[in-house]
Amino acid sequence: MKSYRMAWRNLWRNRRRTLITVASVFFAVLFALLMRSLQLGSYDHMFRNVIESYTGYIQVQNQDFWDDKIIDNVFDFTPELGNLIMEDPNANEIVPRLESFALASSGQVTKGVMVLGIDPEKEAFLSDVRSKLVRYRITEENVNGIKNSDIPDKIKKSLDIFIGNSYTSKTGLILDLGINKDDTATVLPIVEKFTRFANGFISKGIPEALIGNKLSIYLKAAIGDTLVLIGQGYHGTTAAGKYRISGIVKLPTPDIDNKVVYLPVDICQELYNAEGMLTSLAISIKDNHDKEIDRMISSLGLKIVPPMRVIGWREMNKLMINQMDADNKSGIVMIAILYMVIAFGIFGTVLMMTAERRREFGVLVAIGMQKTKLASVVVLEMIYVGMIGIAAGIAVSLPAIMYGFYHPIRLSRELAKMYEDYGLEPIMTFMPPDTYFFWQVVVISAIVIIAVIYPVRKIFKTETVISLKA
Amino acid sequence: MNRFVSLISTAALIFFKVIDLQAQSLTAAEVVKKADEKFNGEKSSLMEMSMTIVRPTWQRSVEFRNWSLGKEYALTLVTAPARDNGQAFLKRNTEMWNWNPTINRLIKLPPSMMSQGWMGSDYTNDDILKESSVVKDYTHEFAGEEMVDRRICYVIKMIAREDASVVWGSQVRWIDKMDFLVLRAELYDEDGSLVRTETGSDIKTMDGRIIQTKIELVPADEPGNKTILVIKDVKFNIPIQESFFSQQNMKSLR
Numbered sequence: 001m002k003s004y005r006m007a008w009r010n011l012w013r014n015r016r017r018t019l020i021t022v023a024s025v026f027f028a029v030l031f032a033l034l035m036r037s038l039q040l041g042s043y044d045h046m047f048r049n050v051i052e053s054y055t056g057y058i059q060v061q062n063q064d065f066w067d068d069k070i071i072d073n074v075f076d077f078t079p080e081l082g083n084l085i086m087e088d089p090n091a092n093e094i095v096p097r098l099e100s101f102a103l104a105s106s107g108q109v110t111k112g113v114m115v116l117g118i119d120p121e122k123e124a125f126l127s128d129v130r131s132k133l134v135r136y137r138i139t140e141e142n143v144n145g146i147k148n149s150d151i152p153d154k155i156k157k158s159l160d161i162f163i164g165n166s167y168t169s170k171t172g173l174i175l176d177l178g179i180n181k182d183d184t185a186t187v188l189p190i191v192e193k194f195t196r197f198a199n200g201f202i203s204k205g206i207p208e209a210l211i212g213n214k215l216s217i218y219l220k221a222a223i224g225d226t227l228v229l230i231g232q233g234y235h236g237t238t239a240a241g242k243y244r245i246s247g248i249v250k251l252p253t254p255d256i257d258n259k260v261v262y263l264p265v266d267i268c269q270e271l272y273n274a275e276g277m278l279t280s281l282a283i284s285i286k287d288n289h290d291k292e293i294d295r296m297i298s299s300l301g302l303k304i305v306p307p308m309r310v311i312g313w314r315e316m317n318k319l320m321i322n323q324m325d326a327d328n329k330s331g332i333v334m335i336a337i338l339y340m341v342i343a344f345g346i347f348g349t350v351l352m353m354t355a356e357r358r359r360e361f362g363v364l365v366a367i368g369m370q371k372t373k374l375a376s377v378v379v380l381e382m383i384y385v386g387m388i389g390i391a392a393g394i395a396v397s398l399p400a401i402m403y404g405f406y407h408p409i410r411l412s413r414e415l416a417k418m419y420e421d422y423g424l425e426p427i428m429t430f431m432p433p434d435t436y437f438f439w440q441v442v443v444i445s446a447i448v449i450i451a452v453i454y455p456v457r458k459i460f461k462t463e464t465v466i467s468l469k470a
Numbered sequence: 471m472n473r474f475v476s477l478i479s480t481a482a483l484i485f486f487k488v489i490d491l492q493a494q495s496l497t498a499a500e501v502v503k504k505a506d507e508k509f510n511g512e513k514s515s516l517m518e519m520s521m522t523i524v525r526p527t528w529q530r531s532v533e534f535r536n537w538s539l540g541k542e543y544a545l546t547l548v549t550a551p552a553r554d555n556g557q558a559f560l561k562r563n564t565e566m567w568n569w570n571p572t573i574n575r576l577i578k579l580p581p582s583m584m585s586q587g588w589m590g591s592d593y594t595n596d597d598i599l600k601e602s603s604v605v606k607d608y609t610h611e612f613a614g615e616e617m618v619d620r621r622i623c624y625v626i627k628m629i630a631r632e633d634a635s636v637v638w639g640s641q642v643r644w645i646d647k648m649d650f651l652v653l654r655a656e657l658y659d660e661d662g663s664l665v666r667t668e669t670g671s672d673i674k675t676m677d678g679r680i681i682q683t684k685i686e687l688v689p690a691d692e693p694g695n696k697t698i699l700v701i702k703d704v705k706f707n708i709p710i711q712e713s714f715f716s717q718q719n720m721k722s723l724r
Contacts, residue, residue: 105575228573228575229573230570230573230575230577232590235523235525235528235530235590236523236530236587236589236590236591237530237551237553237554237589237590238554238557238570238589240570240572240573240575241572241573242572242573242574273553
């Protein structure tokens, strides 16, 4: 009989033993994949949040601005500069920004804020501010309104928990309140009716501002209120201005949400006495592959001369990259520990199997089976076990990961608060299958192969007579 | 003829002797006080000034008007450039306010902001509002005589009193013996390192007094930076009431 058939049959002679070994491999693969996917997914999500929603992949700045973010480090934005950038085949749109600090007050409260002068239309290519406008807000009054209408008690309860929360879309509202599919049709319109938040936008030439949701709560400012900004302008002038708050935005990063003020870029230039000047020009690109971005950075770098310079996303997000690197290392250590546990589990079952089958091995050798053949059968058995375990692990984790990728886990209540306190968006995303899948498979296979060394050695050392007596 | 010459020379001798005597009898503190009062007015003053801020890559000018009454009250109104026109700074005793007409806000300046630059210049808020007194807040002593711009000057070392709330640790002033003009001043921090140097020049007669009308301020640790203050017009001891220095008035001044 061929060894592979023999090995296959051997597997099912003792089903329980085989299943235990398969299970240990299966769980190893499953946990390792889920953990890795979640970790990599979260990094990816964070990157996207910051890069695609704020810095962009490439910017043009005054050469001193990055190290010293003061309003004096600006540059003159000329049409020639715009044309120069747009000549690049990968350039999609240029997004002008003027960024500085100021003290903001509305009524009695004052807070230091980040003032961002943006082109309201062009900004849609990067940080789509319009999509971040608050659309629903749960306040004490509207909770009372909803409670008087006919909705399930469970939702009434969650309404109390989420008083003060704002939402930019229906999805968040549905998730937080735990409105299930059946209720959506009846409950959602009622909730929407009461929590709807009327919001405006900003446009060039009109002295109006958008402010962060958390900032609006801190300043106790509502739409239509006057926001007063005072700070230092270009070349030490006084920057002071009054703006009507036309909208409230909720940004995914709480750290920015509590201090951001958006002004139309021309109004912002007027405020800081920096007519025609920008602190940065973010470039929206067509192809965001690393290679293409690097090419663009170096090609623009040659064309753009001091006092401007080109800056890439890696340099702009150095801190975050370092943090993630450190976090990634700790993740790798966790996975290494997981592998150790798994390796000993697999080794344990192999050890048990070898001991159980000592007599069997002895008999086989005694009736004339060659030790090499016997060893190859045992190795094949282990490879089967490994393959079944890995296949099962992937089969189960793949749908889970894909589901998690399309439906990120949204943390709620205390856990969400904890995440927000750390300045993170309370969301857990999975990373779709990538090279990390392959590596998990390689590592688990290696563990199985190492584990199989023991029975093989045992077989070659078999003293037939002693084994038969076992 | 001989008699005439000797008479003249005797008169000259007496005259210089008198000046010398007068100088001899002055203490260092009195010299500083005299110079301070000469420049700022014994009771009150109104100055029309322009300030040019010079930086390595740019420069900018601000014009303003400053009323003061004693050491206790001061009001500064910015008149140019147009975007800053109407901004006012008021000092009453130890409290200070800033009025900004563009935002209709009156802002109280905390004492912690006293050492910060005024309108982006090298002048501090303290310099403009003259919170501290060069006479009362320092101890003074002579440290010799030197020539500055072909004028003989007293060199006076001033050390801040321990209980005084001043920005500087010590100062050295070169004060002209004839006209009591501060021609040069070096300002040091508490550690004794030079923070900035001020020089007075363009000596002119204004409102009947000989004063320095151009003051150049050079910070020690920022090469290429300086602030030039030019006095365009000045009136000493104008009739002005304490009630002039009010929050209402600072809002309506034009």
